[in-house]
Amino acid sequence: MIRRAEVKDIFYIAKLEKKVFKNSLGESFLLQELTDNPYSFYFVLEQNKSIIGYIGFRVYDEQAEMMNFLIDPDFQNEGLGTKLLTFCLAELENKKVNLITLEVRKSNKKAQYVYEKFGFKLSHVRKKYYENEDGYVLVKEVKV
């Protein structure tokens, strides 16, 4: 099941982030996003009452910026990331978003493959965006 993220999910989202990235955006950051930030647009993917994926955007009028996107490593490569992104892109389309941007590590070929599948294209490179690694800024134009 895919649903909007709620405050009660924060602990589990942060735990998942640490499992995937070894660090987290932080529970206080997530709390602020979910309670105080009118632009935030976060979803979780739940299976058997456990959160196994999440995705977050900030939506500013017709533009959206991806904040994070991940699937529990135990459930990756099963099509769940594709399912979650498909759902959210439809939600963004409903909100009349016409441009979506995100950053991805140069080495993260799998995520790049997934984004390319959805029509994201390289906009520019941010040198050393991730400490010692370049980031690719990808954009997707949504036809509304």
Ligand SMILES: CC(C)(COP(=O)(O)OP(=O)(O)OC[C@H]1O[C@@H](n2cnc3c(N)ncnc32)[C@H](O)[C@@H]1OP(=O)(O)O)[C@@H](O)C(=O)NCCC(=O)NCCS
């Ligand atoms: C990126 C991520 C969310 C994708 O979720 P997922 O559930 O694994 O994705 P899916 O199973 O829907 O699709 C994965 C696709 O990548 C392909 N793939 C797997 N490893 C790959 C690799 N090393 N290089 C290129 N493609 C790869 C799979 O074959 C699959 O292709 P298909 O859709 O044609 O079958 C997930 O892998 C993840 O959480 N990664 C770590 C966090 C991360 O990098 N987030 C993105 C930050 S910008």
